[in-house]
Amino acid sequence: MSPAPHSGLPSAALCRILNAGDCGLVVEFGSAVDARLNGLVVALDARLRSEALPGVVETVPTYRSLLVLFDPIVLGRRELIAKLEMMSADLRPEDDSQTRRWFVPVTYGEGFGEDLDHVAALHGLTTDEVIRHHSQAEYRVYMIGFAPGFAYLGGLPELLHTPRRIDPRQRTPAGSISIGGVQAAISSVEGPSGWHLLGRTPLRTFDLAREDPFLLKPGDRVRFQPVPQAEFLRLKAMSESGAVTAEWEAAS
């Protein structure tokens, strides 16, 4: 739905700019989960960060909008709105040269993804077919949220779309590879989840001991690579000593 805006401010046709108090503005490009809209979010975020406006405290890119947090004492709200409108007027999706394609190792099934059998049965597939469909798709990181480093992925093949569990689990392991609804995810820390667990990755997408603690960024692409249990254990040991156990290439 797209109701008539109350707090929407005049802005370029492409987006609307909404108030989030005296220290926040939301630049909203639409209301859908859509790669093109997310591309605009990533592009505006990159533009804003490259300009490093004094008074902009931080930005939070999400599926279809960018939250811009600022200090109104340093940067006037109307001045910031004018800047955001100007920047949003000529954005090209994927206007971010930093985007990467990650190859994330995953061990599927027994002992690693306890819902694999259930998901296969639900869709009338074999577990091997579920693994094949899940690992042959290319995903897009729409946003990082919920917990430090938790990556929400779009691009789950339609025949794996699965309603969330009725009864969420209180604890799921770090590195869980899961699906929920039309989305997929890579978890980074132990936490509750109502999604279906297909497998686990030895990769640490969040590690405070690393120089860059956060591997995945919005706009990045992800492909999953099935690995046997022995390889999981080898890579996990490497991850624990600080190594990044996934390869990547420039995505653009």
Next chain:
Amino acid sequence: MNAALRISAPGGAATIQDLGRPGFQRYGVPEAGAMDRGALRIANLLVGNDETEACIEFAVVGGAYEMVGGPGRLAVAGDFTVTVDGVKLAAYQSYDLREGSRLSIGRSASGVYGYLAVDGGLDIAAVLGSRSTHVRSGIGGGVLQAGMRLPLRQQRESFAVAQILPRASWPQYDGPIRVVLGPQDDFFTPKGIADFLAGDYRVSLRSDRMGYRLEGPPIARAGDFNIVSDGIALGSIQVPGTGLPIVLLADRQSTGGYPKIATVVSCDIRRLAQRRPQDVVRFAAVSADEAEEIAKADQAAFHGLCSHIRTAIDTDPYDSARLLQLNLVDGFIDGEV
């Protein structure tokens, strides 16, 4: 070895906090930071710290502490009773403790959160640029426990004179909580918004550093009660399916999928945070332009308040606590001695 503050008994929900950890919400790391940033800044100023220094935050009860390995200067911000070596003193002032001295902070007379600042700061490693604790993700300075020793980062050899904020200048927390409507006020009916702005809400017992749940008139929606998840500013008021608002505070998640009817103006966050369970909360809408003016006026007012911090008494620091008691039993001192 530097002197340390030993935790004899931790205060309520006591954690290390500073002004928060901005910059990492894009990676799902909550901002955290003091629930009442103004009080934390005052506590720091009272001991001569930079106002961004990490403090001990506690709720309702302040805890008991002992100086070990050397002397230290401490200060408490918040409406709490303070006792130094058995002598009752007012809050909002500095206390000079010698090695072995004990400071205890009782229950709050009003409000929820208080801050204990330590001259020279606590020697705790910063994580992602901040010492603020986010308990759920295990990031930051941590939860305080009995027996912990918190070393001081810098040792001061001697202390000059005690600093005090006179009671007449203590922060005020009453009055309506001002909000700017949006970003998703269009998900609610005009009646829903009117009910929200006219209603008496009460702070629920199920409130914490993540958010204050409010009980009162449910807010009618215009459509769906889910949105595609987006970013959450400090003070966002989300309304889940129950229709009852939740004001999202320091430890909030960085993103969420409930529509947000309004956002609390930044300088009123501390006024809401100091409401206790069952206290009444009323909201008042202001325009975004008005909110900007309010933010500027609050900054000026805060500087004015801080300028009231003054020298309490000029004497031997180890006697000052006793002398201060003469003047400060009801917490007010007028003029410099």
